[in-house]
Amino acid sequence: MALEEITITGNRGWALWKIEEDENALRALAGTVDQPPATVHNTKKRLEWFAGRAVVKAIMEQLGLPFKGIVKDEFGKPFPKAYDYQLSLSHSYPYVAALVDRDISVGIDLEQPKDKLLRVAPRVLHRDELADAGDDVIKHCIYWCAKEALIKVYGKKDLTLAENLLIGPFTRETAGNIPGRIIVNDIETIIPLYYKVYPNFVVVFNKRNAL
The missing domain is CATH 3.90.470 (Ribosomal Protein L22; Chain A)
Structure with missing residues (x-):
């Protein structure tokens, strides 16, 4: 598991992941609640997609919340499925970062x-x-x-x-x-x-x- 760094403060958490796994390993770490869109063919993009779910899952579980997937609004902004929390994701292969907050809109890059x-x-x-x-x-x-x-x-x-x-x-x-x-x-x-x-x-x- 390549979770490089995770910080939880109250109802907020951010984490950093370095992709070292293959797709099957990342798929297992991310869980099966989401599947990548059929349009995501590029190998690195698929790894980033699964790593993004894995890192958000790690944060949510540290916050005491089972990970249920990610949904997006009409502007493409992601949110943790089933929770009234804010979420931001960023990736630059092989690194992926995520920020989750219960109370305010968030942005990470x-x-x-x-x-x-x-x-x-x-x-x-x-x-x-x-x-x-x-x-x-x-x-x-x-x-x-x-x-x-x-x-x-x-x-x-x-x-x-x-x-x-x-x-x-x-x-x-x-x-x-x-x-x-x-x-x-x-x-x-x-x-x-x-x-x-x-x-x-x-x-x-x-x-x-x-x-």
């Missing part, structure tokens, strides 16, 4: 730092964010993950990364807090975020409490 982030940055970062990130690919990765986490908190797709989702400047460390803002129709919502830098990837998710 996991990415591996790659040079392509520097190339797309002018399209997704505000000019102030571009200036703050410079040519630091890990910092660019944190910005990218933070914006993806905010999209998942919002739960809909009609946002522009560089305009509706803004991240405050920060000094990069191995872990830390950063302020996020969702701006829609001139209404600004402050979302506190937490990031953690691992040797091969970055994880960002929203916190419960203000910074």
Whole structure:
């Protein structure tokens, strides 16, 4: 079982999985409550699909709740089936992360730092964010993950990364807090975020409490 990390705090939990199993092993760990869509043919995508269920199952069981599967709303946002809980999933093979919370909408994103982030940055970062990130690919990765986490908190797709989702400047460390803002129709919502830098990837998710 490749559950790398799990943290449970009250009615909230997040976990990280590294895929080391084959599909049959992951299928057994995920249980049989869900089956992948017929359109998921790619081997890595199937492994990510099963690992996503396995990691959510691990969190739910730590929260004292039997895992009954995952359902999605009309916007594609996932939820734990049969429970009034919020859920967010992210994967960048071979890593999968999940965040579950009873009370607030959640967003988690996991990415591996790659040079392509520097190339797309002018399209997704505000000019102030571009200036703050410079040519630091890990910092660019944190910005990218933070914006993806905010999209998942919002739960809909009609946002522009560089305009509706803004991240405050920060000094990069191995872990830390950063302020996020969702701006829609001139209404600004402050979302506190937490990031953690691992040797091969970055994880960002929203916190419960203000910074």
